[in-house]
Amino acid sequence: MPKNTQYPLEDVRESVFELLSEQPFVTTGGVAKAHGMDSETARLKLNKLVEQDTLKTRQIGASARVWFSDANIAPEQILQKTAAEGSAPEQMSERTLFFPSRREIVVDSPQDETRDILSRVAHLVDSTGSGFLYKIDQEDIWTAAYDTFDTLRSDLQAVVGDEWTASFESRIRDDWDRAHQFRLRTRVADSNQYSVLEADDQDLFESVAKANLDYNTHYTEFLSETAMRIKNGAEASVKEVLYEEGYPVLDERRLKDGASLEVQLGDEFDLREYQQRWVDQFAERRAGVFVGPSGSGKTVAAIGAMEAIGGETLIIVPSRELAQQWVTELTEKTNLDQSQIGQYHGGQKEVRPVTIATYDIAAMKRHRELFNERDWGLVIADECHHAVASTWKRFREIQSTARLGLSATPVRESGDAKEIYTLIGPPIGSDWRELFEAGWVSQPEVEMRLVGWESESARDQYKQADGTQKLIEAARNPAKQSAISDLLERHSGEKALIFADWIEQGKDLSNALNLPFIYGETSHERRESIYQQFRDGDIEALIVSRVGDEGIDLPDAEVAILASTMGSSRSQTGQRAGRTMRPFGDAAVYLLLTKGTGEEEWGRESTQYLAEKGVSVQKTGNSDSVP
Secondary structure: OOOOOOOOHHHHHHHHHHHHOOOOOEOHHHHHHHHOOOHHHHHHHHHHHHHOOOOEEEEEOOOEEEEEOOOOOOHHHHHHHHHHHOOOHHHOOOEEEEEOOOOEEEEEOOOHHHHHHHHHHOEEEEEEOOEEEEEOOHHHHHOOOOOOHHHHHHHHHHHHHHHOOHHHHHHHHHHHHHOOOEEEEEEEEOOEEEEEEEEOOHHHHHHHHHHHOOEOOOEEEEEEOOEEEEOOOOHHHHHHHHHHOOOOOEEOOOOOOOOEOOOOEOOOOOOOHHHHHHHHHHHHHOEEEEEOOOOOOHHHHHHHHHHHHOEOEEEEEOOHHHHHHHHHHHHHHEOOOHHHEEEEOOOOEOOOOEEEEEHHHHOOHHHHHHHHOOOOOEEEEOOHHHOOHHHHHHHOOOOOOOEEEEEOOOHHHHOOHHHHHHHOOOEEEOOHHHHHHHOOOOOOEEEEEEEOEOOHHHHHHHHHOOHHHHHHHHHOOOHHHHHHHHHHHHOOOOOEEEEOOOHHHHHHHHHHHOOOEEOOOOOHHHHHHHHHHHHHOOOOEEEEOHHHHOOOOOOOOOEEEEOOOOOOOHHHHHHHHHOOOOOOOOOEEEEEEEOOOHHHHHHHHHOHHHHHOOOOEEEEOOOOOEO
C-alpha cells in the first residue's frame, strides 16, 4: 500500500475495537501492522481517537504507551506490559493509571508518599517490575487509618489526580458512611459497666440491628430508638453479624488497658525500616495482621508491637514447637526473663505476664475462662491463617485493647477475611519485591523439574489408578528418589528441607535416603530433638509433612525440595519457598513433578504466586527416566 494512502479514521476505529475484543490494549506497532501503515501514522490516528473520547491512553514506564477502552482494560495486563518494557526504576517518574469502575490503581515507580497513602487506604494485589497494582475494596475504606473522610479523599485524590470521578467518590463515601453508622460504647450504671450498641439513624437501627440481632443472644434490652444494651460477652458476635450485613461496627468501648508490662528490644536488635512502619501502623490502629514472607521478621516486629503497647500479652500459636520458639525469641531479644514468660499447652500450663498458648487450648472453655481472668493488654495470634472459624468464635471471648495477627499468607487468599477483620484487624505488610531489593530477604531461584517414570510398570500403575490414588502414584514415583539424591549431592554442605505431603511417600524417602521424617505422629520430644540437630548442622537434610508449614523456625535452610503435594494452594507453595528466604546466602527451591500427570499442571498453577511476587521460575526436564 502506498505510504501516502489515506486511512479513514472510522476504519481505524473499527479495526482498533476489533483488536480490543481480543486483547486489553493496543500499541502503535499493532495498529500499524493491522493497517499496513507506519507507526507515526498509527500514533496520529490513535491520538485523534483519544481527542474524540473514543479511547484513552497512558504512558507506561520510560517510553511505552498503550491505548485502551476503559471497558475492557485489565490492570494486570498493564503491569505485565510495564515489566516487558524493561524500564529501570531510576529512569522513571511516578505514573498512575486509575480504573474507577474497578476501584483499581496501577502505579509505575511510586514515590514514598504514594506508597504510604495507598498502604493506608488500599491493598497491594500484585507487583511486576516497577509497576504496582492496588485495589480499594470496601473493607479497605472501612479500616482506613483516617479520622475524617475529607482527609482520606484529599490524600487519594493526590494519588489519582485528574482522573478522579464523582461516581468513585460517591462509592467510597458510601463505604465510609457504612463504617460509621454503628458504635459500641461503654456505659456505667450503679458501678456496673456494660456495652451499648448505638446507631446514628433510627431507620437503620430498625432495619439492620433489630432485624438481625437476637434478644438474649446479642442484646438484653432497648435503651432508646437508636440504642440497645449488649449481652455481656456478645460484643464480638454483634460485630460479626453487622459486618456480614455490610455495616462494620466502630468499637469505642473503654476497654481495660490491661496490666502494664515494660517490654524492650535489646540494643542490638533495631527494627528494620519496614518493620518499624508495620509497628507504627499497628500502634495507630491497635488491630491488624502483619503479612510478610518467612524471613521478613514478623516475630521481631510483633515484639516491637509489644513494646509499643506496653501491656501483658497473650500469644496464641498452632504448635508447642512454635511456643518454645517464642520463649527463645523473647528471652534472647528482650529485657524479659524466664520468670515472666509462661507456656500453656499439653506439655505445661503456666499463666504469666507473657503467656504462650496453643490454639487447641485457647478453644477449650475451661482454659479460656482462666485466660479471661488476666488483664491482657495485647493478644497476638501467630500463623493466624491456620485458625478455623470455630477457633475464632472462641477467640473473641479473650478481651484486649489490641489484637495482632501474624501470617505469611495474604489475608485475602486465606478465605477467613470476615473472621480476621472482625476479630483481629486489617492486613499490614510489605510487598516481597521491596524486601528483595533492600536485601532483607534472599530471592530464591525456583525450578520446576519434570521427572519421568522410573519404569514402565510404575507408569502403568499410575494409568490404572483412579481419583486420589492417581495423585498418590504420581507423588510416589520412585524416580523422584534419585532426583532428590542428585539435588542433595548438588547442594552438599547446605541444609535442605524436603516436603512430602503423602505420608507413605515420606516414609519411602526416609528409608531410601536414610533421613528423618517428621509428620503428625512424630512425638513432640522427637520433633524437637531432630529440629535441634538440623539447626546445629548434625543433619543436613530433613523430610517434613505439612507440619513444616506451621511456622517452625529453621533459619538456615538453604534448599527446599517439594517432592509432592496434596493440591496445596499457591500461597502455601510460597510459604514453603519462604523457608529458604533469609537475609543471607543463596536460596534454591525445587518442585519435583511427574511428567505427564496432574502434578505438572499443579506446578504451573502453584508457582504463579511466586511469579507474581517477582520470583523467577524456570522449568527443566529429566531425560534419564521413562517419559
